[in-house]
Amino acid sequence: MRDDGELDHYEIAYLCGGPARVAMVALLALHRDGRLRIWAARHRLSVVRREPRDAVETAAFEAVPGKGALLGAALKEIAGSAAVREIGRRLRAEGLLPGSRLASLWQRRRVRTARAARERLAERERSASDLLRRVAATGTAGIEDTTIRRTFEIPDPKPVDLPRGRWTGSDPTHGAPSHRYGGGGYDSGGGGGSD
Numbered sequence: 001m002r003d004d005g006e007l008d009h010y011e012i013a014y015l016c017g018g019p020a021r022v023a024m025v026a027l028l029a030l031h032r033d034g035r036l037r038i039w040a041a042r043h044r045l046s047v048v049r050r051e052p053r054d055a056v057e058t059a060a061f062e063a064v065p066g067k068g069a070l071l072g073a074a075l076k077e078i079a080g081s082a083a084v085r086e087i088g089r090r091l092r093a094e095g096l097l098p099g100s101r102l103a104s105l106w107q108r109r110r111v112r113t114a115r116a117a118r119e120r121l122a123e124r125e126r127s128a129s130d131l132l133r134r135v136a137a138t139g140t141a142g143i144e145d146t147t148i149r150r151t152f153e154i155p156d157p158k159p160v161d162l163p164r165g166r167w168t169g170s171d172p173t174h175g176a177p178s179h180r181y182g183g184g185g186y187d188s189g190g191g192g193g194s195d
Contacts, residue, residue: 010056013136014087015096022087023078024152026060027071027163028143032131036064040151044068055083072156 009029013021027045030036035049046068052058059081063074078084081130134142143149 008034009130009132009136010084010087011132014084014091016137017139019079019084019088020075021136021139022056022084023060023075024140025132026056027074028135028148029132030057030060031148036149038071038148039068040147041123043071043151043154043156045074055086056081060081070156071151138171150169 005110007015009025010022013025017024017026027038028037029039035047035051037042037046037048039046045064047064047066048062050061052061056078059078062081063069088097131142131144136142140149140152143152
């Protein structure tokens with residue numbers, strides 16, 4: 001079994017936060033390198049350059065099609081990808097995670113090992129200079145940019161159905177076609193703004 005200091009940022013993320021944390025770390029890596037843009041005000045992602053460097057980044061690009069995607073939907077798709085499942089399988093094979101929730105009832109040693117590793121990693125990486133390792137171990141608390149941190153912490157806005165009917169000219173939205181995504185409005189609970 002490897003020492004937890006030998007784990008890469010995806011393995012740390014899986015061990016400390018599960019598949020969703022791996023997805024967040026992948027998107028942050030792509031954003032930091034300028035290959036992906038996170039539009040905080042719109043809660044959307046768009047690809048700048050499709051240049052994956054590993055299987056998880058490939059899954060991230062697949063989750064963000066040509067026109068972009070909502071952040072939450074992309075996180076969910078990446079977390080459920082084969083690349084992320086492989087990280088979990090590898091950690092289980094090395095005895096760093098129990099086989100399943102049910103198996104954790106009788107694999108107490110693995111549960112204790114995983115808990116101890118998570119605590120060591122969170123303590124050690126909390127002040128790490130490497131953003132990806134820090135976020136992998138501590139989650140959104142490790143993101144220094146408050147706008148990006150809040151974007152990951154709040155859920156995607158709900159789509160709004162615009163009213164249908166004949167436009168009378170007094171209300172510019174009255175009579176407009178209903179748009180659930182894309183050109184439609186979002187009920188974000190706050191004022192508008194651009195990036």
